[in-house]
Amino acid sequence: MIAYVTWFTEQGRQIADKISGMPLHITYGQCCESYGGRIVPGRLAIRAREGRTMHEWLSEAFAKGLPVIIIGAAGIAVRTIAPFVTNKIADSPVIVIDDAGRYVIPVLAGHLGGANELASNIAARLTDTDCKAQPVITTSTDVNNAFAIDVFARRNGLRVCNADGIRKVSGRAVSGSTIIIAIDRQSGGCMEECTIEDSAENGGAVIPDMVRITDWEKGSSAGHVDVLITNDADEEKVSLYKQKAGLILAPKTDVLGIGCKKNKEYDDIRRRIEEACAAGLIREDNICALASIDIKADEAGLLEAAQVMRVPFVVFTAEELRKVPGDYTPSQFVENTTGVDNVCERAAVAASGGGRLAVRKQVGNGITLAVAKRRSIKLVF
Known part of the structure; x- marks a missing residue:
């Protein structure tokens, strides 16, 4: 995988050398195994500044939504990325690593962009070297061991139809509320054969205790649901769905x-x-x-x-x-x-x-x- 990496000191360059070539990836969807096949694993390929200004370098990274790793002070990172930050769906995942390689800090796009996952993987790999690195995760659902709907969406290749709904669902998850996810199997396409992987032995994970799965027809008639997953998600339909669902997700088909x-x-x-x-x-x-x-x-x-x-x-x-x-x-x-x-x-x-x-x-x-x-x-x- 490609990451835009920069540093400001000799110690920073040494950290960059250590992470270059690491087997790293961000999970963006699953692979159907009906006919075999495999997802190509990634190894970190660094795109350094090489004489470009920070603005030029970041402009290229954010235009593609690719990861940015700044080895240095978090303050430098915050000031330099500020002009490029737009929204949580499109923003590049941004990670800060200190010069000593002790802390790996995702500062932007932790969930949808995958910065938290990437930071955790980098920290684990750095620990295998002489660095004693640890990820510094600050997202509320993570620190409260709550269900993160935006991570769920990214890992399953689901399109977010109303980004404002993420905050609502995450807020309820952090407060300890049960998150009701409605499956619209009547919406056609791949949703007609939608199944739930509920076995860690098969590469999945058990459905969290705080999550309840229901059918859309049953859930909507009973009242409000937190999340709707549907294949019928044009702009007009999403507007209607929002009356009965906090967040609408659609499978990429x-x-x-x-x-x-x-x-x-x-x-x-x-x-x-x-x-x-x-x-x-x-x-x-x-x-x-x-x-x-x-x-x-x-x-x-x-x-x-x-x-x-x-x-x-x-x-x-x-x-x-x-x-x-x-x-x-x-x-x-x-x-x-x-x-x-x-x-x-x-x-x-x-x-x-x-x-x-x-x-x-x-x-x-x-x-x-x-x-x-x-x-x-x-x-x-």
Whole structure:
């Protein structure tokens, strides 16, 4: 994963050297395992200032929403990031580490941006070196051992439809109230097959005691619910839902399958995705995963594209892709190169759990795109 890292002293540079290359990631959604596949793990790749002003460097980081790590005083960090702070959905996760490597402090986007998760992982990795680091977590739900709805949303790839609702739900959680989450299985799409992972043995976690799951029809008729998860969340519907639910979350339902020539730059890939969005083929805020073949697992442009969109990058072997049932656009060249006749369409369908292929192979500038609709969703606590 990419992080914008800067320091001001020799001790700070040494800390930067220690965290460079660490196996780190932020969890942005889950991976459907119906056809195999794996989420590509991340290793920290540092983007230093290299002569740029703090303003220029931060402007680039915040434009992409990528993590910022400032090794130095928290006061410097607060003053320099202030002009770039906009809202909790879009802000870059920002972390401060002191020169001695004792404290790793998330100061912005702790939950939705994943700064708390990243800070905890960095502290644990630094402790494995000669630093005795500890994360300094200040978010109220964390220090009170309460359920954090925004962390739940990020980990499950759910889109926040009304950000003001996060504060309301979090406030109730911190006060010890039971949080009622309503599932709208009648809203179609992947919500029809929405399941709850309630077993730590299977990689999930037991539903917290303070959380109660109900059906939307039952919950709304009984009164007000704290959270509604629905696939029917256009602006007009969200306005109506807010009368009976504090926070509305929607599953991201589109898997973007992608193939590209070797060493395609991020800017080219990003431009191609924006063109697909402009053509109405896909909505960026509805993309739940980027999917490809495993020989692209180290493709820097694809890794950066997934991180900027805050989605997992899922890859499959050629054998796994060949086993995905369906009618796909074949290419002899692609088969000779990769071992499978189509990458983007097959990868999209595989990562969607066998969902519907909504957009067939689109070719442009050495990049192929396809879109599949997520078949189901499993919510993990």
